[in-house]
Amino acid sequence: MRSAALDRRVRQEARLLLRDARRARRQGAEAPEGFDEAAREVEAGLAAGDLARVRRGLLALGELAAELPRPRRPFLVETAGAFGILLAIVLSLWLFLFVVEPFKIPSGSMLPTLEINDHVFVNKFSYGLPLPPGGGKLLARGPARGEVIVFLQPCEQIDFIKRVVGLAGDRIEVRCNVLYVNGQAVPSEPLAGDCALRSVPGSLETYPCARYRETLGAYTYDAVYDPDRPRWDAAPHAPGDTARGDFPKLMVLPTCASPNQRPGTVELVRPVDEAGPCGQQLRYVVPEGHVFVMGDNRDGSRDSRAWGAVPIENVKGKALFLLLAYRDFSWSGMQWSRIGSFVH
Numbered sequence: 625m626r627s628a629a630l631d632r633r634v635r636q637e638a639r640l641l642l643r644d645a646r647r648a649r650r651q652g653a654e655a656p657e658g659f660d661e662a663a664r665e666v667e668a669g670l671a672a673g674d675l676a677r678v679r680r681g682l683l684a685l686g687e688l689a690a691e692l693p694r695p696r697r698p699f700l701v702e703t704a705g706a707f708g709i710l711l712a713i714v715l716s717l718w719l720f721l722f723v724v725e726p727f728k729i730p731s732g733s734m735l736p737t738l739e740i741n742d743h744v745f746v747n748k749f750s751y752g753l754p755l756p757p758g759g760g761k762l763l764a765r766g767p768a769r770g771e772v773i774v775f776l777q778p779c780e781q782i783d784f785i786k787r788v789v790g791l792a793g794d795r796i797e798v799r800c801n802v803l804y805v806n807g808q809a810v811p812s813e814p815l816a817g818d819c820a821l822r823s824v825p826g827s828l829e830t831y832p833c834a835r836y837r838e839t840l841g842a843y844t845y846d847a848v849y850d851p852d853r854p855r856w857d858a859a860p861h862a863p864g865d866t867a868r869g870d871f872p873k874l875m876v877l878p879t880c881a882s883p884n885q886r887p888g889t890v891e892l893v894r895p896v897d898e899a900g901p902c903g904q905q906l907r908y909v910v911p912e913g914h915v916f917v918m919g920d921n922r923d924g925s926r927d928s929r930a931w932g933a934v935p936i937e938n939v940k941g942k943a944l945f946l947l948l949a950y951r952d953f954s955w956s957g958m959q960w961s962r963i964g965s966f967v968h
Contacts, residue, residue: 725746725940725941726947727783727785728741729743732924733919734787735920737787737846737967739822739951742946743946743948744944745943745944745945746943747942748940750767751941751942766915766939767942768791769840770787770788770789771841772785772786772968773787773788773940773941773943774940776938776940777934778880778938779885781882783940786918786925787840788916788917790805790928791910791916792911792914792915793909795908796907796908796910796916797905798929799867799870799903800902801849801856801867802902805840810838811838811839812836812837812847813837814835814836815835817835820832821921832851833848834849836848846920847920848920848922849869850923853867862901866901869929876890877932879932880931880932884937885932885933887932888909890906890907890909892905892906893906893907911933913936914935915936944966946963946965947963949963
């Protein structure tokens, strides 16, 4: 078997050497004495299947071919090759500077969808083609309901990641753990089984939760709440009872001093004594050019309920899939099954 492989290699090297030699001769290279005879010897050996003759000819042809001047590629070919390499470098830099960006999850606000230490791939092309700094976006569009986005938080001016639940003009309200968008409750159903979350990376300690499956727009995802939500939902409520995440609670909303954030408005739907403790009472109207975001860890997230809507111009991109997922940076701590999974 090794002999057959060696024979194939000899034939291959002979053919390659003959090809290069012919190319040099066609381009006018002056051949050293004995070069043409050695080439004919190799050709004849290949034609006759005489490998011993091929080997003898290769020894002479290899030495003589080394004396041939190297053929130069045409100027246009060399220029095109150099330009292609430069273009590939520029496009790669543009891709990583303006189109894609990795983002590390710093907190548990998006549990269970995203865990602390998850690294997600953010596509900044999702909402338009990014142009050089200050140039805006080409073919720009806004996020859709249900999408998970990375954005510059308008108050603290640092990157956050949350789920879009409301668009410009939408009316948002949360009553007794139920999210309403434009007066319609977002479909939600409790999931059976134990629910436990790990809030500290690498720790074996978990805390209980209640897990619900929601559908918003084209996206179905899981959201988690305090573990007593099922019991609280089933209990009778009196006027004045409010769940932890109820929103809005007042006609006046907190805002920050961000120069590009517009304040939303609050509409009165029904007075609390008419609506009851869990009925719709107040609606927050998302201002133009903004989106309303919430974390999937509904009782463990600081989001638009606390600091208002996010300007569209602050949105960096859409979270697509997990680049890396681990509880601690070791072989056993890696969550191999989650790596590469899409963010829904």
